[in-house]
Each structure stands twice: as C-alpha cells, then as structure tokens.
Amino acid sequence: MTLTALVTGATSTLGEAFARSLAAREIRLILTGRHEGKLSELSTSIPGVDSFVPCDLAVDLSPVLEHTRHTSIDILVNNAGVSRVAHFHHMPTTDIDEQIQLNILALTRLCRHYLPPMIERGHGRILNVASIAAFHPFPNLSVYAASKAYVLSLSESLAEECNRSGVGVTCLCPGNMATEGQSPDTHLSVPDFLKLDPVVVADTGIESLMSGEIICIPDKVHAAAVAATQHQPRWLMRRLAGIATRLTRST
Numbered sequence: 001m002t003l004t005a006l007v008t009g010a011t012s013t014l015g016e017a018f019a020r021s022l023a024a025r026e027i028r029l030i031l032t033g034r035h036e037g038k039l040s041e042l043s044t045s046i047p048g049v050d051s052f053v054p055c056d057l058a059v060d061l062s063p064v065l066e067h068t069r070h071t072s073i074d075i076l077v078n079n080a081g082v083s084r085v086a087h088f089h090h091m092p093t094t095d096i097d098e099q100i101q102l103n104i105l106a107l108t109r110l111c112r113h114y115l116p117p118m119i120e121r122g123h124g125r126i127l128n129v130a131s132i133a134a135f136h137p138f139p140n141l142s143v144y145a146a147s148k149a150y151v152l153s154l155s156e157s158l159a160e161e162c163n164r165s166g167v168g169v170t171c172l173c174p175g176n177m178a179t180e181g182q183s184p185d186t187h188l189s190v191p192d193f194l195k196l197d198p199v200v201v202a203d204t205g206i207e208s209l210m211s212g213e214i215i216c217i218p219d220k221v222h223a224a225a226v227a228a229t230q231h232q233p234r235w236l237m238r239r240l241a242g243i244a245t246r247l248t249r250s251t
C-alpha cells in the first residue's frame with residue numbers, strides 16, 4: 001500500500017529535506033507552504049509529489065483541509081514554524097500572534113483534523129517539529145520557546161493517548177540548523193560549526209517517526225545537554241539561557 005504524507009512548511013530547507021526523505025521511502029507527498037512558485041518547483045524536482053496547496057496556515061487552514069478531503073493522510077509532518085528574536089516588551093504583537101497562530105494553533109488543529117481518521121484506520125504517524133528550545137525557557141525567544149514547549153507537551157500527551165491504537169506521535173527537537181533565511185530578527189547567531197545539517201535532522205526525524213520514538217533529539221551533543229540539564233534547578237537554567245541568548249543575539 002502506498003502511504004500519503006502531508007508536509008507543512010515544505011518550502012523551508014528542513015521541509016524540503018523531510019519531503020525528500022519521505023520520497024526516498026516511496027511515500028506519496030502533498031506539500032504545503034505559502035510560496036506557490038517554490039511549491040511548484042519542488043513538485044517537479046522531488047519524485048512522488050502528488051500535489052501541492054499554497055496556504056497561509058496562520059490565517060486559514062481550510063485550503064489544506066479542502067485539498068485533502070478525499071485523501072487518506074497516513075503521515076502528517078507539522079514542520080511549518082516561525083521564530084522571532086526580541087525582548088518580549090519590544091516584540092510587535094503581530095509577531096507574537098503569528099508565532100502562536102502557526103506554531104501552536106495551526107499545528108494543533110491539523111493534529112485534531114487528521115488524527116481521528118488515523119485512529120479509525122488503525123495506522124498513522126504524526127511528526128511535530130519542536131526545538132531544543134522546548135526544554136527550557138529562552139529569554140529573547142520567549143514566545144517561540146513557550147510555543148515549542150507546548151508542541152513537546154502536546155505531542156507527548158497525544159503519543160500516550162494513542163498508545164496501542166496503531167498511531168504514533170513523534171516530537172522532533174533539533175538544535176540550530178544551517179537553514180536558509182536566518183536573520184538576527186528570527187534566529188540567534190550561532191557559529192556555523194555548531195549548526196546541524198537539516199538533511200541529517202530530517203532523516204533522523206523520519207527514522208524516529210517510523211520506529212515509533214516519541215521524543216527525538218537528532219544529535220548526540222544536544223541530547224546529552226538536555227539529559228544533563230533536566231534535573232538542574234529551574235532558576236539556574238533560566239539564568240544560563242539568559243546569558244547564552246545575550247551572547248548569541250546579534251542585534
């Protein structure tokens with residue numbers, strides 16, 4: 001049976017890498033993002049793209065829901081996400097709203113829409129992309145980190161609720177990646193040698209999804225850092241995160 005996957009944020013470096021990783025496993029693809037031109041380009045360069053649907057998920061999900069109305073989605077990759085770097089009291093409310101609408105609301109609604117038929121069919125997989133920022137508060141990335149903590153918590157709860165249903169939910173928590181379009185307004189400035197390869201991150205995420213892992217931290221250094229810091233006092237982690245983000249903020 002050919003499986004079908006819906007990939008959000010397919011126009012991003014990581015989204016494209018997810019699409020290629022799924023295509024290599026002979027999974028049929030439906031891609032979404034806002035940029036129609038890039039989606040069209042991907043649909044010709046990636047084998048196995050069934051169709052694409054341009055959609056601003058922060059505004060209205062209905063184009064995607066309508067487009068997939070007669071298709072069984074076996075795999076949902078919730079990859080679309082935005083980040084904004086700023087002190088909370090300086091952050092425009094539109095930037096706050098966009099992060100909440102895309103990272104939290106759209107992701108939740110897509111899970112809610114595609115999960116029930118997966119449970120009914122007794123099979124399905126959801127990959128929610130969070131971040132290493134999900135594990136601790138991050139001053140200067142406050143809304144982003146809080147949104148990713150939500151994604152991690154939601155994914156873990158859903159994974160447990162879906163236990164023995166044949167449906168798996170995986171939360172991918174990468175560190176900083178070498179992706180296109182990073183700017184001081186959206187990402188902390190991290191030295192290149194610390195940046196992860198999005199192709200490796202995507203492949204590791206898809207492997208974890210297929211093998212039913214619930215939390216995937218795709219590289220050993222961040223996995224060890226998360227393990228080492230989980231039992232530290234919260235005040236210490238807040239302070240350290242504050243110092244780290246002050247040092248790595250480039251504006």
Ligand SMILES: NC(=O)c1ccc[n+]([C@@H]2O[C@H](COP(=O)([O-])OP(=O)(O)OC[C@H]3O[C@@H](n4cnc5c(N)ncnc54)[C@H](OP(=O)(O)O)[C@@H]3O)[C@@H](O)[C@H]2O)c1
Pocket residue numbers: 008009010011012013014015032033034035038055056057058059079080081082083102129130131132173174175176177178179180181187
């Ligand atoms: N880059 C990193 O270092 C890093 C680290 C950890 C986690 N992550 C997470 O990885 C995922 C991908 O990140 P990335 O760095 O590859 O992001 P990116 O390059 O900024 O791309 C964001 C993706 O989301 C889509 N998107 C943005 N706003 C949208 C909207 N309103 N409606 C629909 N789609 C929208 C974009 O598509 P269009 O532009 O076509 O709309 C694009 O495909 C995100 O969830 C991010 O939080 C990234």
